[in-house]
Structures are given as structure tokens and as C-alpha cells.
Amino acid sequence: MLAPALQENGYTPVLMDFRRLDTPYEFIQGDARSKTDVFRAAEGVDVIVHGAALHGIHLRDHSRDEFWNLNMEGTYHVYEAAREHSIGKVLLCSTMGVYGASITVPNDSFAVVTENLPCLPGDFYGLTKTLAEELASFYSRVHDIRTISYRLGMFVPETFVRYGFRLLKGGVDDRDVAQAFVLGLQNDTISCDAFNIMAAVPFSLEQLPLWRENPRALVEAQFPSITELVAQRGANMDDLLGAWGQVYWAIEKARAGLGYQPRYNFAEFYAALKSGNDAHYPFANLPWWGVPEQA
Numbered sequence: 001m002l003a004p005a006l007q008e009n010g011y012t013p014v015l016m017d018f019r020r021l022d023t024p025y026e027f028i029q030g031d032a033r034s035k036t037d038v039f040r041a042a043e044g045v046d047v048i049v050h051g052a053a054l055h056g057i058h059l060r061d062h063s064r065d066e067f068w069n070l071n072m073e074g075t076y077h078v079y080e081a082a083r084e085h086s087i088g089k090v091l092l093c094s095t096m097g098v099y100g101a102s103i104t105v106p107n108d109s110f111a112v113v114t115e116n117l118p119c120l121p122g123d124f125y126g127l128t129k130t131l132a133e134e135l136a137s138f139y140s141r142v143h144d145i146r147t148i149s150y151r152l153g154m155f156v157p158e159t160f161v162r163y164g165f166r167l168l169k170g171g172v173d174d175r176d177v178a179q180a181f182v183l184g185l186q187n188d189t190i191s192c193d194a195f196n197i198m199a200a201v202p203f204s205l206e207q208l209p210l211w212r213e214n215p216r217a218l219v220e221a222q223f224p225s226i227t228e229l230v231a232q233r234g235a236n237m238d239d240l241l242g243a244w245g246q247v248y249w250a251i252e253k254a255r256a257g258l259g260y261q262p263r264y265n266f267a268e269f270y271a272a273l274k275s276g277n278d279a280h281y282p283f284a285n286l287p288w289w290g291v292p293e294q295a
Helices: 001-007 035-042 056-060 064-084 124-143 160-166 174-186 207-215 215-222 225-233 237-241 250-259 266-275
Strands: 014-017 026-030 046-052 088-096 110-115 144-151 193-195 247-249
Touching: 001 174, 014 035, 026 035, 035 064, 046 064, 056 064, 056 124, 064 088, 064 124, 088 124, 088 174, 124 144, 124 193, 144 174, 160 237, 160 266, 174 193, 174 266, 193 250, 207 215, 207 247, 215 225, 215 237, 225 237, 225 266
Parallel strands: 014 026, 046 088, 088 144, 110 247, 144 193
Antiparallel strands: none
16 A cells, blocks of 8 residues: 555655565565665665564464564664665554553553553564664664654454454554555654554544443444444444453544544444445455465
8 A cells, every 4th residue: 555655645665575576666575684685775765664574463473583583673774774875764663562551451441542651562572663663762863863653553454344343443444554654754843753543533532431331332323223234244243342442542643743634434434334335445355464365
């Protein structure tokens, strides 16, 4: 999603990946774990968007050494390449996972997740991203390399219905992620900061008590017939809602600081569900890495 958005906004994308990509854009095959590869890819560019990482889903089958080598050494290589080539800005993919224990709440309470919460990661993935943000802060202070860190919500490809319901609880559409990065490229005032990038929660803070106590009633009141629509897809409302009512993901800082306005929220999903427009979500049922199985 990002490369076409960059091109549409007047930028020239240069892509790097360790796999060979079938892409119309300039492509360099390389590995973020290789300092030589990263330095080669950074030649002649103005901004680096750094997204190469192992993610939370990889914790089940990758070692801590592998996480460290890619998430930490890879990020170090990016910042050293920026320093070497006098690149003044890095846009860094971080994660909602940096908050960890900060959003652990008792059953009778709830958390409002803003960027003011301390980063207390609960797993090694979250730790690597927290340290990556610290690395960014160092290079900003010492080498004047500006960084915007994006604490991204969930956007692993899912079924259409599950994609829609996670927009209520820290999910985000890939197209809104791309929007946030374009806004970061256009911003000339931020030296080093982090932003939550999620879908907009369709309920107010004043509705949080009901959101926690009876989320199904709240959703049904605002989105009529949704239980029936979900059942027609073979899904269960209560399973989809789960315990999501205990956390409210705030994006006000991104709205104010970046001009971020997510366009693909739960309301848009609901409209697509009613019309049977599964094409609203182009990644439904793809594997987590976002390419067809046969690739």
C-alpha cells in the first residue's frame, strides 16, 4: 500500500527486501541485518521508511537472537546509514506492543491508551521496538536525524469480519498506515516523537462504562442488525467482541500532530458488510505476510 501512496504524492519509492519482489518500483534486494546492504540501499535517498522486523506473531517460532539481529541490529544499520549518507529523516515502524503492562487493568476498570503511558513491554518483540525508539531518540539528539515512530495497531491480514471487529480494539487498515507515513514525510516540524496509529474508536470516553459492561448492546445500538449480519457470515458477535471493552486506543495526538484522519474505520466496515462489499478489505484471507500462498 505504501509505495503507490508515495508515488501518488510525488515521491519516488525505492524498495528493499530480502526476497525478490515483483514490483514496478525501483528495487534493491538486500537484508537489513547486513550493514553493507543497508548502506547500499540508502545511497541517494532523502528519507528512510524502516519497516523490516520480526513481529509478535513470530515469537512462537523465532529465537530472541533472531529478533535481536533483525529488529535491533537492522535498526542500528538504518540509523548508521542515515548518518553516513546525511539522511535527515527516518520513519520508524514501532508497535502498540511497547505499552505492555501499562494497559493491564482489572476486570472492573479500563485503560485509555495515550502516548503518555510508559513503555513497559511484556514480550521480547515489544522490547526490541521500545529499544528501537530509544535508538531513534539518541540519533535525533546527537546526529540531528529526525524520527517519527509509528505505534501501529493490528494489520495482519484477516478474514473480512475479523478485520472489521479488530478496528474496535487497536486495529488499523493498511491504507491508513500508508496515509500516516505520507503525512510524516510532509511534516517538517517533528524532531523525534511517537504516535498511535489505529482506527478511530466509534464511541466516546463517556460511553466507556457501557463499553466495558455490555459491549454488544452498545455496538448493536449504534450499528443496527450487525449481530444478524455477522451471523450470516458464520461468526459470533460475543466471540468477536471478546474483552475489547477494557481498552480505548486514543489517536488524538496523531490527529493533532500529523493531521492523521483514518478513513477506514468500523463505520466504513459496517457499511461494506451491509452491502456485501468484501472488496472494501483487499487482504481478506491472505496469509499474514500479505502475499498469495503460491508466491
